[in-house]
Amino acid sequence: MSEAGFLDELAWRGMLHQTTDDSGLPDFLGAPGRVAYCGFDPTGSSLTIGNFVAIKLLAHWQRCGHTPIVLMGGGTGLIGDPSGKDAERQLLSAEQVQANVDSCRRIFERVLDFDPARPNAARIVNNADWLCGLGYIDMLRDVGKHFSVNMMIQKDSVRDRLENREQGISYTEFSYMILQAYDFLHLRRSEQCTVQIAGSDQYGNIVAGIDLIRRDLIDADESEPRGYGITAPLITKSDGTKFGKTESGAVWLTADRTSPYAFHQFWLNASDADAGKYLRWFTFLDRAEIEDIEARHLEAPQRRLAQSTVADEMTRLMHGDEELERARAAAGALFSGDVAGLDEPLLDEVFKDVSGTEHARSSLDGEGVLLLDLLPETSLAGSKREAREFLSNGSVSVNGSKIEKDVALEHRLHVDDLLHGSTILIRRGKKTWHATRWA
The missing domain is CATH 1.10.240.10 (Tyrosyl-Transfer RNA Synthetase)
Structure with a gap:
C-alpha cells in the first residue's frame, strides 16, 4: 500500500465517511511520516468490536507509512463523552480509569506495530498526563475563551440531551468537547500530530479541535499545517439491529x-x-x-x-x-456431535448457554439411570410418551454417539458416560442439546 493510498484504501473498504478538507488532504498525505491519533475512553477493562474499527483505521494509517498515536483518555475518561448517550454516564474513580488504561494496552499491541526500530512505530499516550495538571483558571482563559456556547449547543450530542427535559446534560459532560479539542492542540504541539481519526459521531469534536489549533497558530506561516479530520461511518447491521x-x-x-x-x-x-x-x-x-x-x-x-x-x-x-x-x-x-474430545474448559464454554439440569451422581452407580426416565426431566422431552417416541425413531444421542433405536428404550447411563467426571450431553435431532450435570 503506498503512502498516498490511505484514503483510497478506506474508500474501497467503505470505511471513509467524511474529511475536513477533501481537496487538500490527499496532497498532504502524499508525504510519508504524517502523524494521526485516535482517542479511546477507558470506561471498561476491555474494548468492544465496535472499538476495533477505530484501531483498524490506525493500522491502515501505519501500513501506509504514517505514524499512529493511540490516545487513552485517562483524563477525559473521568468525565465521559456524551456523544451517542441519552443519559449521564456514571463517573469512574481515577483508580478504575488507570486500571482500564493499563488493561486495554494489550489490545492495541495485537493490531499495531510498536517496535521502536520502526520509524513510524505506534505510540500510546494518556491525556491524564496533561489534562490533570491543568489549572481551572488557565483552562478557562487560554482554551475556554475560544469556544462559543452558541456553537457548542448546536452539536448533536449536546442538543439531543438539552431537548430531553428530564435528563438534560451536566456541565461536566458539556465540557467534554473543550477537553477533546485541547487534546488535539496538545498533540499538535508535542507530537507534530496533524490528523485526528474517529467515528462519524465525533466530527463536531474534531472540528472544534482544528479551530482551536488554527487560533493557536494564527501568527504562524500559512504553510504550517493546522489540522485535519477523517471519520469512518458508524457500522450498522443490515437488519437495523445494533452491531456488536x-x-x-x-x-x-x-x-x-x-x-x-x-x-x-x-x-x-x-x-x-x-x-x-x-x-x-x-x-x-x-x-x-x-x-x-x-x-x-x-x-x-x-x-x-x-x-x-x-x-x-x-x-x-x-x-x-x-x-x-x-x-x-x-x-x-x-x-x-463429536463432543467427547473437547477439553473441560472448552466443553464448559461451548455448552454454558445450553439448557441444563442437575442430578445426583450416585444414581449413575449400579444399574445406572434409564435414558427413557431421564429425558422427561430435561428440555428434550415434555413427557415420557415423547421420550419413548424420540428414542424409538433413533433421534437421540449421548455425548455425540447415536443411541440405536432397537436398544434405545433400555439404554442406561453410568458413571463411565461422564465427560470430565461431571457432564453428560444429550442431543435430540441435529441441533437440540441438553447438558446434564452430575454431582
Missing part, C-alpha cells in the same frame, strides 16, 4: 470478557447481507482476495465462506492461532 451485541451482551476483544469460542461464533453467525461488509471492515485481506471470497461465497452460500473467513481472521488476530484452532474444533464438534 448478542443476547448475552457486548462482544469484547479480550478473552476475559468474551471467550475466543464465543468471539468466533459471533462472526460465523453473521448474515450473508453483512458478511461482505465485515470482510472489508474487519480483515486486512486485500481487495482481490475479498472479491474472490465473495464470488465463491455466492456460488455456494450454504458453506458460509465469507463468514468463516471473517471469523478465522478476527479470532487469529485477537487471540492467536492456538485459540483459533480450539474455537474451530469446538464448532466442528458441535456441528458433528
